[in-house]
Amino acid sequence: MARSHLPSVVASLNRNRFPNLFEVLSRKTVAPLDLFSFYIYMRDQQRSVDYLDFWLDVSQHLQLCRLYVRRLHRSVIEDTPEMEKNSKRSSFILDNAGEGPSYGGEKGNVSDQRLSAFLRSDNGSRQHSPQNSLGSNISGERPPRASFMTLDTNSPNDPNSPGQDSSADNQPRREDLRASAEKILYTYLLPGSEREIIIPQSILHDVQDAIEGQEQRSDPELFDPAKDYVFQAMERDAFPGFLQSKGLGNLVPQSMMIRLIIGLISFFGAAWTAFILIFLDKPKSTRCWIILPFTVAVYFIFTHQYMLDPILAIIGYSEYTLMDFNRIREPFVKKTLTTRSITSLGLFLLVDAAICCLFIFVPGKRL
Template identity: 55%
Template sequence: MSYEPKDLPDSMIRNRLPTLFEVLCRRTQPPVDLFSFYIYMRDQQRSVDYLDFWLDVAQHMSLCRHYVRELRRSVLVGTPDLDEESKRSSRVLDAMGESSYTQAGPSRQLGPDDRAQDAHVSSFLREQPAPSTMHDSPASSQERRARASTQLSSGTPHQITDSNSPEHTVAREDIRASAEKILYTFLLPGAEREITLGGSIAADITHDIEENFRDDPELFDVAKDYVFQAMERDAFPGFLRARAFGNLIPPTMIARLIIGLVALFGAFWTGFNLIFLNYSRLERCWEILPFTIGVYFLASYQYSLDPILAFVGFTELTPFKFTRIREPYVRKLLIQRSIMVLAVTAIVDAALCVLFILVPGHRLKN
């Protein structure tokens, strides 16, 4: 799955920081895009399973929409001698109209049209059970888990696009497999990447999938909203601080702290030696170099920001990997903060250099 943001129209350029909803809907640019948020959740927050759950549920929603859209188009082509059940399904599909969805989001932030269409899709899928549940006896949890893993191992649901070509046709079994994959990956006790949800959310979803044979999108609405609120409260503020107000990652910051302390120690040691050996002020001007390096790296650590890197328009994504800053408002923020960091660096550096250069020398006697 690609997390690269789409080119944004001028009307979507913000003069503010983005919201989590905008990030998840791929309406933002680096360094506050979905890919950067994924890296942050994986490397710093250590809770990427919540984001993966959200993305899988969004993919499941897209799968259901694609299935219903294709089914509606096939009905519109017309088939003779429909039975009464097919005629009723045809009327339901025709009443939905041609789906035109925005990106999947928390139910409380969707527009009324999107909520209505999602409700229609879920209602239709609940009335049209998956083929495996219409004639056969219910499979055991272990059998369904194996089937879901087998059906999804080829990656078919994740290759679904909005293309109308035959190779992108969604089968009803794909929707069932997608719902089971989410259940067995994130929600069952002891699952490979189990996430913690409040109350009986996970138990209710498990019962609906395994006992009521549901696989419609509304099945995951409560869990999706819970995960969204958890990420918005616990992870997203830290992400904005790290990516919109800084351009360094923790390992690099620790390295800069060490380099800054070593350089500053070397500067003080050299400075005192040159003073007590009574070197001339001109010769002591070389102290500017270690003092500047030490103060610059310590300021970068303190503010999580490398001003030079910000001025050239880059931010650190992972160690030794950089990405260009494309979000206009974030770039403006980083430039402003870089100027402030450089000013602090210059003031502290100048004070230390003046102190150690202009102080009178005094050679110590043996």
């Protein structure tokens, strides 16, 4: 988690509710409802991680545009004579493109709309970067998603972020913005593309025409309709299941299926053994041993039914992937899972006791 996000994350932890999708995508949540958990859920359970990757890549494109304008603004300031640096006209356009020296807004970015308007008006007329630039990363293979999720290119406090690197090698050019926009179009939107996502044809046509048409746009605003559509699709189709899986439970489907199989086998074995002991008229002290397999069976069946392992939840752990457990850090989720765990444990003990008493105290009869 980037250092600049810590205050917002700490403030968000005080909420007495589940987070919404925007908070998850904005990295204002922690495990088990963090962005990494949502990414795994979209990949392993929804099988639609391309939608989330598209949303993240468009957000990364926005960060690249902000970085480009920030560098452009600094270059103009450095090239401006000392007597002209105080001129409002010399930096008004760039300041209002989202990279002015304001510290009161969201990290100095005044407006994404102004940023897009400036990039459209710039039209590739400015070149302030050397040959080595971010274009080598954009036009090549897509970087691993985990590195993007841990990188905050808009963080003024992160010494490793591009915004703080004074090296010219990290200065994006206008060609890099266009390469990034084209890569998003050719990777996700065009029919038959490598990771095609389904969006309305009207939105696809507008984006394609803006990038490949006469305008030759690369500003982030051109992706807004597609980004909004993808966000609404994830919010409607995937996010409720994610909250149910991670906010009300702490097991993944593979683990739940294994527990169900073990529970049913244990229950069958315990019931078969219990009937044998009854029909052999064994004493109750001997029949008490069936408590063990019945307890295992009922516990595993309950964990499958509730998607919750109450013992793991009470000690504060949730399952990311099969047999990979991590601590629960969202206070509201921890409180909710603890309450559900106590309830499910009570029901488990009640059912287990009833079944064991039935097979232990029933009168035996030798056949």
